[in-house]
Amino acid sequence: MDDVPPRQPARTPPGRDGRGRMAADEAYARLRDDIVKGRLMPNERLVEVDLAAALGVGRTAVRTVLARLEQEGLVVHEPNRGARVRMVTEAEALEITQARAALEALAARHAALHATPAEVAFMRETLAQMSVSLKAGDLLAYSDGNARLHAKIIEASRHQTAARLIAGLKAQMVRFQYRTVLVPGRSARSFAEHTRIVDAIATADADAAEAAMRYHLSHVADTLREMTSARAPHRTPVPDLVHF
Amino acid sequence: MDDVPPRQPARTPPGRDGRGRMAADEAYARLRDDIVKGRLMPNERLVEVDLAAALGVGRTAVRTVLARLEQEGLVVHEPNRGARVRMVTEAEALEITQARAALEALAARHAALHATPAEVAFMRETLAQMSVSLKAGDLLAYSDGNARLHAKIIEASRHQTAARLIAGLKAQMVRFQYRTVLVPGRSARSFAEHTRIVDAIATADADAAEAAMRYHLSHVADTLREMTSARAPHRTPVPDLVHF
DNA sequence: GCTCAAAAAATTGTCGACAATATGCTCGAC
DNA sequence: GTCGAGCATATTGTCGACAATTTTTTGAGC
Numbered sequence: 435m436d437d438v439p440p441r442q443p444a445r446t447p448p449g450r451d452g453r454g455r456m457a458a459d460e461a462y463a464r465l466r467d468d469i470v471k472g473r474l475m476p477n478e479r480l481v482e483v484d485l486a487a488a489l490g491v492g493r494t495a496v497r498t499v500l501a502r503l504e505q506e507g508l509v510v511h512e513p514n515r516g517a518r519v520r521m522v523t524e525a526e527a528l529e530i531t532q533a534r535a536a537l538e539a540l541a542a543r544h545a546a547l548h549a550t551p552a553e554v555a556f557m558r559e560t561l562a563q564m565s566v567s568l569k570a571g572d573l574l575a576y577s578d579g580n581a582r583l584h585a586k587i588i589e590a591s592r593h594q595t596a597a598r599l600i601a602g603l604k605a606q607m608v609r610f611q612y613r614t615v616l617v618p619g620r621s622a623r624s625f626a627e628h629t630r631i632v633d634a635i636a637t638a639d640a641d642a643a644e645a646a647m648r649y650h651l652s653h654v655a656d657t658l659r660e661m662t663s664a665r666a667p668h669r670t671p672v673p674d675l676v677h678f
Numbered sequence: 679m680d681d682v683p684p685r686q687p688a689r690t691p692p693g694r695d696g697r698g699r700m701a702a703d704e705a706y707a708r709l710r711d712d713i714v715k716g717r718l719m720p721n722e723r724l725v726e727v728d729l730a731a732a733l734g735v736g737r738t739a740v741r742t743v744l745a746r747l748e749q750e751g752l753v754v755h756e757p758n759r760g761a762r763v764r765m766v767t768e769a770e771a772l773e774i775t776q777a778r779a780a781l782e783a784l785a786a787r788h789a790a791l792h793a794t795p796a797e798v799a800f801m802r803e804t805l806a807q808m809s810v811s812l813k814a815g816d817l818l819a820y821s822d823g824n825a826r827l828h829a830k831i832i833e834a835s836r837h838q839t840a841a842r843l844i845a846g847l848k849a850q851m852v853r854f855q856y857r858t859v860l861v862p863g864r865s866a867r868s869f870a871e872h873t874r875i876v877d878a879i880a881t882a883d884a885d886a887a888e889a890a891m892r893y894h895l896s897h898v899a900d901t902l903r904e905m906t907s908a909r910a911p912h913r914t915p916v917p918d919l920v921h922f
Numbered sequence: 923g924c925t926c927a928a929a930a931a932a933t934t935g936t937c938g939a940c941a942a943t944a945t946g947c948t949c950g951a952c
Numbered sequence: 953g954t955c956g957a958g959c960a961t962a963t964t965g966t967c968g969a970c971a972a973t974t975t976t977t978t979g980a981g982c
Contacts (some may be wrong), residue, residue: 459757481962481964482963483962492935492937493964494935494936495937497742498745501742501746502745502746502748502749505746505750513943514964515944515964516944516963516964526839530839533837533839533840539780593776593777594770595770595776595777596773596776598751599777701966725932726933726934727934735966736967737967737968741935757934758933758972758973759975760933760974
């Protein structure tokens, strides 16, 4: 349990990096990315001095970074016992998805109220691309379009608070991705649901947009719940795309 | 602008406080309370060395505390320019309320699914107390009961994620409290709405509970929106109770 | 008297060192 | 052989000092 690679030799020269950028911010971005992208495993211990060496900053900076990440919900920190990458249980993942759904429904409502014609056009275009990907059976591309569409809706909502909260929830979920795309017939229904959402936004029908998003996301949550409860105690073979 | 009281002489003896409690956590709780309870004004500068002296800890601890509070959305921090108490605009307050509403609706749904008989009994009791307060015209007591009821619903939901997010949003709002109670007839309708919510929870009707909470909170948000837009540029004379 | 540049002060960013605490290990008792 | 007490190690918590940056003040020139 102690065969850690002999500590990478400080990827940045101790002074500073590219430009006047602060060391702590750089370290924060790097460590956050390492967690979110899965390079650090859940429950893995985060020893301050090791991180300091690896990130090329002092221990104080690391400490600040860890405090931020803890508040963000990406690491847990027991007093005098150090920090670990937070382990998100399946039950928690479901909760996070539900909370995200509630906030995305809010975002859809506000998108209907505030979306510009250009934004609506972008949504329709993305929808068209998704349709192509779907017919071609390219589920990866479909999921990409899916993500772009949801991101655009959030942007169009002009709702900073919802956007901020959703982003935070998303970060905690990256490790937990289910292959709802693979549920038979799910993608086709998903596409229809997305079309309804965009239609509602295009016609500035706030109630319809919120309802359509809620309807869509309730299906996603249901699928997720079935998957987690139906699946036996053994772990998922290959975690894959979450398909909102 | 520099007539700060001459710096209180470290309320805690430098060593430690009551028991093995950590200095940083104590400092965090204290400073957070100072912000949330309004003892520190919005936009007020938070100079690290001053806080360190006032809280009886070193500057490093203060720095960690500020990082946490920034992530929590209670302070803003510009690089090399220090931290300030975050100023929440009226538009932001409305956004926060909307997000909170979306999450409380989710909580109500889950409360309907998970509330114990004891919790339902507590809700009914609280409702009865609110009725008494309402008839007596004691809006302060009514608002207290209101807060207790909402807290109980969130607790009964067993939804950690929603609870966490709502708590965070609430903290940012403490300074921004409107007197929706004073809107004529609002309280009576509010009471009816609350009754419907509890009824739905008691009968384990998740859809009804969520819908009732959504209906209730949409009225709150509407009232809030009217108040902020209708009011002239001059500030509210007396910020008062938010009335969910 | 006003403007702008340079020095001075204030404040933040960073680091290494020391103290406090938890963890792991050794070794004797049974 | 197992258990527990005491010691050694590893790691975190805290602090003060120095460097870097921003803000304020000073003062010379017009």
